[in-house]
Amino acid sequence: MGERTARFASHEGNVAFLALGVLLPSIEDGGRLGRERSLRTLDALVTSAAIAQGLKWATRERRPDGSDTESFPSGHATGAFAVAAMQARWHPDRAALWYAGAALIGESRVRLRRHHTHDVVAGAALGVATAALERRQRRGLLLAPFIAPSLSDGGGVRFGVGGAF
Numbered sequence: 001m002g003e004r005t006a007r008f009a010s011h012e013g014n015v016a017f018l019a020l021g022v023l024l025p026s027i028e029d030g031g032r033l034g035r036e037r038s039l040r041t042l043d044a045l046v047t048s049a050a051i052a053q054g055l056k057w058a059t060r061e062r063r064p065d066g067s068d069t070e071s072f073p074s075g076h077a078t079g080a081f082a083v084a085a086m087q088a089r090w091h092p093d094r095a096a097l098w099y100a101g102a103a104l105i106g107e108s109r110v111r112l113r114r115h116h117t118h119d120v121v122a123g124a125a126l127g128v129a130t131a132a133l134e135r136r137q138r139r140g141l142l143l144a145p146f147i148a149p150s151l152s153d154g155g156g157v158r159f160g161v162g163g164a165f
Contacts (some may be wrong), residue, residue: 001107001111002102003112004099005108006037006107006108006110006111007027007106007124008037008110009104009107009108010076010105010112010114011027013086013104013105013108014076014079014080014105014108014163015155017080017083017102018045018074018079018080018083018102020039021045021083021086021087022042022045022083022096023038023040024038024069024087025037025038025041025090026038028091028160029090032068037085037086037090038054039087039140040134040135040140041082041083041086041087041090042143043101043141043142043143044082044083044086044127044130044131044134045082045083045138045143046143047082047130047133047134047141047142048078048082048126048127048130048131049075049078050142051078051130052075052078052079052123052126053075054072054073055072055073055081055126056070056072056073057070059072061116063113063114063115064114065114067114068097068162070104070118071114071115071116071119072118072119072122073119073120073122073126073148074106074109074114074115074119074120074122074123074165075102075123075126076106076108076109076115076123077102077105077106077109077115077119077120077121077122077123077124077127077147078123078124078126078127079127080101080105080106080124080127081099081102081106081123081124081125081126081127081128081131082126082127082128082130082131083098083099083102083127083131083134084098084099084102084127084128085128085131086131086134086135089120089131089135096158097137098101100129102124102127103121103124104160106120106123106124107120132148
């Protein structure tokens with residue numbers, strides 16, 4: 001991967017990947033199911049990012065470029081793999097594309113010397129594990145107050161104090 005591609009994957013490409021991963025279920029799946037899937041994907045992303053940030057503060061590993069001590073784990077890899085794992089669950093026929101995109105983002109972080117390989121591997125594992133935990137919860141992790149029990153149970157997404165829609 002070239003420097004230019006790595007910069008794109010690490011910045012604009014990462015933002016586009018995460019936004020698409022969160023918004024696509026609402027657009028593609030539509031209705032209550034799409035909104036629930038979008039919110040569950042956002043929940044996995046936010047939860048995994050919070051855990052990754054806590055680990056960064058706890059481990060204080062210096063980045064390969066020496067810029068700071070927030071190398072472990074890679075937050076970019078954590079978020080990208082959390083989104084990829086959720087999308088792979090919603091649309092398994094596209095799993096390889098989502099995981100390839102997440103891997104490209106992770107590789108870009110190593111190429112740009114922002115992370116060691118083990119930072120990216122740990123971030124990927126954290127993202128996938130958080131997504132798996134998210135899927136096992138009836139109401140989500142951090143965003144549970146806004147997520148009704150699964151649509152198969154007659155629930156849906158809740159916004160504010162009002163009912164599900």
